[in-house]
Amino acid sequence: xxxxxxxxxxxxxxxxxxxxxxxxxxxxxxxxxxxxxxxxxxxxxxxxxxxxxxxxxxxxxxxxxxxxxxxxxxxxxxxxxxxxxxxxxxxxxxxxxxxxxxxxxxxxxxxxxxxxxxxxxxxxxxxxxxxxxxxxxxxxxxxxxxxxxxxxxxxxxxxxxxxxxxxxxxxxxxxxxxxxxxxxxxxxxxxxxxxxxxxxxxxxxxxxxxxxxxxxxxxxxxxxxxxxxxxxxxxxxxxxxxxxxxxxxxxxxxxxxxxxxxxxxxxxxxxxxxxxxxxxxxxxxxxxxxxxxxxxxxxxxxxxxxxxxxxxxxxxxxxxxxxxxxxxxxxxxxxxxxxxxxxxxxxxxxxxxxxxxxxxxxxxxxxxxxxxxxxxxxxxxxxxxxxxxxxxxxxxxxxxxxxxxxxxxxxxx
Ligand SMILES: CC(=O)SCCNC(=O)CCNC(=O)[C@H](O)C(C)(C)COP(=O)(O)OP(=O)(O)OC[C@H]1O[C@@H](n2cnc3c(N)ncnc32)[C@H](O)[C@@H]1OP(=O)(O)O
Numbered sequence: 001x002x003x004x005x006x007x008x009x010x011x012x013x014x015x016x017x018x019x020x021x022x023x024x025x026x027x028x029x030x031x032x033x034x035x036x037x038x039x040x041x042x043x044x045x046x047x048x049x050x051x052x053x054x055x056x057x058x059x060x061x062x063x064x065x066x067x068x069x070x071x072x073x074x075x076x077x078x079x080x081x082x083x084x085x086x087x088x089x090x091x092x093x094x095x096x097x098x099x100x101x102x103x104x105x106x107x108x109x110x111x112x113x114x115x116x117x118x119x120x121x122x123x124x125x126x127x128x129x130x131x132x133x134x135x136x137x138x139x140x141x142x143x144x145x146x147x148x149x150x151x152x153x154x155x156x157x158x159x160x161x162x163x164x165x166x167x168x169x170x171x172x173x174x175x176x177x178x179x180x181x182x183x184x185x186x187x188x189x190x191x192x193x194x195x196x197x198x199x200x201x202x203x204x205x206x207x208x209x210x211x212x213x214x215x216x217x218x219x220x221x222x223x224x225x226x227x228x229x230x231x232x233x234x235x236x237x238x239x240x241x242x243x244x245x246x247x248x249x250x251x252x253x254x255x256x257x258x259x260x261x262x263x264x265x266x267x268x269x270x271x272x273x274x275x276x277x278x279x280x281x282x283x284x285x286x287x288x289x290x291x292x293x294x295x296x297x298x299x300x301x302x303x304x305x306x307x308x309x310x311x312x313x314x315x316x317x318x319x320x321x322x323x324x325x326x327x328x329x330x331x332x333x334x335x336x337x338x339x340x341x342x343x344x345x346x347x348x349x350x351x352x353x354x355x356x357x358x359x360x361x362x363x364x365x366x367x368x369x370x371x372x373x374x375x376x377x378x379x380x381x382x383x384x385x386x387x388x389x390x391x392x393x394x395x396x397x398x399x400x401x402x403x404x405x406x407x408x409x410x411x412x413x
Contacts, residue, residue: 004034007053011082015117022055022080032057032079035103037096052083054096056104061112064136065147076106077140078113081120088119094127109145116141 001024008022027034035054042049059077062070083093101108108128113120124130124143132144 003050004053007036007050007082008080010084011053011080014082014085022053030057033104035096035100037083037092050084051087051092052096053080054078054082054100055080056100059112061138061140063112063138063140063142063146064134066134071147073112075110075112075142075146076104078111078116078120080114093123097123097127107145107149109143109148112140112142112146115139 004022004024004027005020008020008026011022012018012020022034026032032055035056037051037053038048039051040048055078056076057079058074060072060074061077062072065071081093081097083090083096108124108130113124116124121141130143134142134144134146136142
């Protein structure tokens with residue numbers, strides 16, 4: 001394994017590659033074949049010395065023929081080829097290559113070569129008269145005669161349209177050298193989980209972005225399927241109040257999606273969660289209406305729950321309700337009535353307490369607007385009553401919400 005790793009490094013260096021494409025570990029995970037040329041007579045350790053190596057393997061490729069038609073083929077590919085610097089141009093390369101051709105029973109023109117170096121092109125021209133290449137859109141090079149007597153089945157696809165660019169969808173072994181682009185949240189999560197699981201480790205979360213920007217937030221929310229409660233809004237007349245609501249309901253589809261969003265929003269971003277709004281306001285950045293809608297909606301989806309039986313004791317012991325509103329030990333906390341907006345009227349996107357508090361609070365002026373909106377629906381307002389909420393159109397009782405709170409830790413305060 002050490003020998004293979006060292007050979008891979010030397011080859012990468014000779015080709016100016018940033019990282020080796022041949023290593024013992026990679027050989028274990030694919031079905032490539034490594035031909036190694038050894039000098040057994042070399043003096044020294046008595047174990048011989050490696051002169052060079054040639055790595056080949058079958059790969060599914062989409063290649064263009066002379067007429068520009070796509071062909072799905074699975075040829076034998078030359079993937080890596082290296083002869084030690086001190087021994088190049090001594091005929092060792094030819095010896096190794098010839099052995100491979102015989103062993104694999106292929107003709108040189110049937111091969112595809114993965115991004116050949118100038119030296120290799122000279123080598124193939126000199127020894128095998130491979131001069132004429134057929135242009136490809138990927139990194140593989142094929143030569144004239146490739147499509148004659150194909151040993152592998154060739155499946156013709158529709159000829160490419162001239163105005164369209166063909167994507168290089170044949171992966172090369174050198175593809176990993178390109179910078180890996182991480183898909184946006186939440187797709188990166190499943191990727192991270194899969195990768196770590198395949199290694200036999202317990203799943204490790206991928207990097208969650210500390211704060212989703214507005215565009216990402218809206219885009220991700222739109223991925224959630226619409227819930228039943230929002231359908232009547234979606235069917236409303238354009239331009240009317242229903243259309244106004246449609247914007248908010250569209251951004252907050254699906255309860256599960258809401259909660260997932262909320263989690264990442266508070267846990268990995270600003271510890272205050274939605275408190276980004278006033279901060280941005282202070283910085284002169286007014287969040288857009290849509291974002292406010294979404295954020296309020298997210299806040300609503302994680303309404304602080306209280307088991308009704310706990311509420312009086314909370315108040316008596318002087319513990320403040322979780323939204324931070326001050327309250328006397330005698331009186332229940334008072335909710336702030338937010339500015340009436342279309343979103344606070346929207347049953348599909350906000351949590352609605354069955355019994356709404358009627359009084360306006362004097363202590364909640366320090367609360368930001370979205371907390372006010374939650375206060376309005378404060379579940380602890382009518383003391384001792386059994387509470388239930390409709391979150392994003394789905395009925396939930398206090399126990400459920402409390403469970404969610406405790407086990408998900410999505411409290412924004
Ligand atoms: C898909 C891939 O693997 S691409 C990467 C190919 N590998 C490399 O570029 C690594 C560096 N190069 C090498 O390791 C070797 O030069 C190889 C593997 C390409 C060829 O091995 P060699 O043992 O040198 O080949 P061999 O001695 O049999 O044939 C020599 C011929 O190869 C070509 N060649 C070898 N070295 C060179 C060079 N420095 N410049 C130009 N052509 C060269 C020439 O056609 C040469 O013939 P010539 O000497 O008459 O000009």
